[in-house]
Amino acid sequence: MSIVIPTKKDVSLHLGGKKHMNLSVSKLVEHAIQKKEVILTETGAIRATTGAFTGRSPRDKFIVQEPSVSGHIDWGTVNQPMQPEKFEQLLKRLRAYLAEKEVYIFDGFAGADPAYRLPIRVINEYAWQNLFVHQLFIRPSKEELASHQPEFTVICVPNFVADPELDGTNSETVIAVSFEYKMVVIGGTHYAGEMKKSIFSVMNYLLPEYGVMPMHCSANVGKDGDVALFFGLSGTGKTTLSADPERSLIGDDEHGWSDKGIFNIEGGCYAKCIGLTEEKEPQIYHAIRFGSVLENVIVDEDGKPDYHDSSLTENTRTAYPVDYIDGSVIPGIAGHPSVIVFLTADAFGVLPPISKLTPEQAMYHFLSGYTSKLAGTERGVTEPEATFSTCFGAPFLPRPAHVYAEMLGEKIAKHQVQVYLVNTGWTGGPYGVGKRMDLKYTRSMVRAAISGELSHADYETDPIFGLAMPTSCPNVPVEVLNPRNTWKNKQAYDKTARELAQRFHKHFATFENVKEEIRQAGPNI
Template identity: 55%
Template structure:
């Protein structure tokens, strides 16, 4: 089916392929030298210099649409319309001699909130990534498809940095008035995915929908559970449960009728991927999947332990590659919410229960550690606070999202838990990362309701309710202080972490006192 890109001012190119099939895109990628094949048939891509998101290279056009809505600051960096237009014209000129690969599809599994998108790619493998990552149209939908938002990705075009009004050769520019995302200089496909996520996070709250950086699954009993957390905290691993149907692994909306997945695929980290512990993800890496920056041998056999290219090795595959899924991509209003944090301090309990106010506090705080490779320059865990467990993608004031969360917890009587998938028994380098089997047992206890039946006690510094028992987990593992050889050192580090929480929370204005009090024990801190 022929289409015109004239409305994007793309009037010249060297061939246009719209919604090509996966076999065809694989052939293109191989013939053009973009990729190789793994022993199982997955497309193996090396994205070069950029193996993670480049947050200092993402800008939002500051204009009438965004001036008074975007939460401007270190995360949401502004540029003028003239900067966007100058780079846009350069990219259009650059692709005149290029073959272009177009994916037309949708974001949002619930029709009322679904957004038609178009992704125009210089590289065949990014078109394949987009095909597998977003929601694929039927023939009927494709015939009448009119994109509401457009992504143009040209990894081979490099900006002139400051001369072009940006920071480096790479750039991700978001223009809400023109409804265009312009990406250049970086071949990391995650920039495409997260840019679209950011657009949804900007638009949906205006419709009373809470956009969430979370995974979600549903049981046979209809109980929906969502897992919040930054990349590397275990969202994909923990939500991919053979006993429960996967709704989606990363991005969802919560509306009056329940939750819905934004995407049609999964984008999972593969560093240290274990065939036995994460068999659903392991088995999904086959023909039709994309492997980014995974080292393979001469026979195409991946070495998932090898992080020499990056710790942020990834695989993208359609959700249908997982056996147990909710085909509709929708679920009921959540009965349980699980916040995931990778605590590099070794202070947070492996599992704890939160009141609504504490949930809002920890949601706004978004405490975790950035793990190696998810962003350029991160080589070991680094403490961070990422509002709403996804601050780089949440373009509005965090209070907007927190208010929506609190309202929905109240309305649907949703229970909230905090699960630490990070370090116990000491700080990073001294303690150890908690055993995945224990974390799975805690999640099972939350979902089954068993953790609702046990006795709890309060953490002396953080107002967290810690269970005294959890089926499948030794009692001593549940008490973070007891796991430290030096208890005084634990106390000092706990106060140090509390100070960081308080310092971070000071940037929020007009926070209700009951939410502030729900976070820290003011008597001790």
């Protein structure tokens, strides 16, 4: 059994050029090197660069406004509508572009649970990008491949550009999803992450129809089967904290939660590389080997990667199969979680490093999805900028936020899940004054939360945010646990905390039809 979408449109592409079907890893590496798409590094991984686009292009993402889906989409700046006739015009030109093109094709799945998996096909004009999807999605067995029938097709052709006048796009770049053609078209960008996130967006639309909650989170499991989920935006530590040598990795970014438990939507990991060291993140460091793809990492003439060089981008990445992490769970299926961790990188330095949430606070912070952009990263930016991404994944959620929030609330209540908010950002002051939370302290706090040690701890309540902060935690200095104690200037802390609380209130005011007890679970002003 798998997800089946009724066919409503002619999805044939008339591929007339040379087709490389489901090549092995070694063949894809060989093709990518021979065509000078990549260079080989000393670890055996290949390194590609992606030109002007080193991250996602949200302004260029569209969903085709088709009758069967139109009433279910949360239209706006995230889910921009494309008129069906514009997509058909785009598709007509794409077919002409692909007519005699040499392409690489991968057939696989999104969704480790066979009951909820989506058969997919990805068509690429670059061998290295086909290796990327081969490693990121779920690879079928020989038997599964023989009977594979794709339900969704991703066509990623970086050298095909949109025409804004003809196609109704904002630029020459386009990421367009059509649920009636069962197709994603990606053109005008070389950034491989668009393929991964496009299928995640598709799953975020489809899975709720099956009673499954799609989640932008990482997940791991202990020896006793205790599952933990880590929600968070980019840079908050999802991949780092879930890759724990003491626990088994289920997946680092995308999961579904059904009545049976959780399952990984992907078959690989897509980790940030900036500042990567063997000491701090040994599992990720050693996963970068033959078969892995490095994106925009600076490599010297001897093939040695420099993970500290951000001259191309801060968003340097590596893609590798999840089984490159020792002890990972294959297939990525596990039971219901007992602990959920919401991760935020608070550059204001005022949120507690860990706090236990009530069910109402859990819903408030899930809807808020708070983290912060850093001061000093752009000329003229002198203060941290609060960023709110609903459900910790707003760019990938086609349906209204309440659909996902209600599903999470129901599952937390049904399975008695304890939820914690963890600040992996700053302590002792804001960015530029304080320092980043020590990773070893964060790991100790997360381990204490997952093991149940913090369930029996004594707590004090933060007077502004109303959060329950433990007064002690194994292997963590007591003074770290209350953020106000880490600031030399207590009045400055109080002022900054109140300012952040106001930002929370302003953002949450945009939500309508939220239960009053959830609204009241926010900061006190």
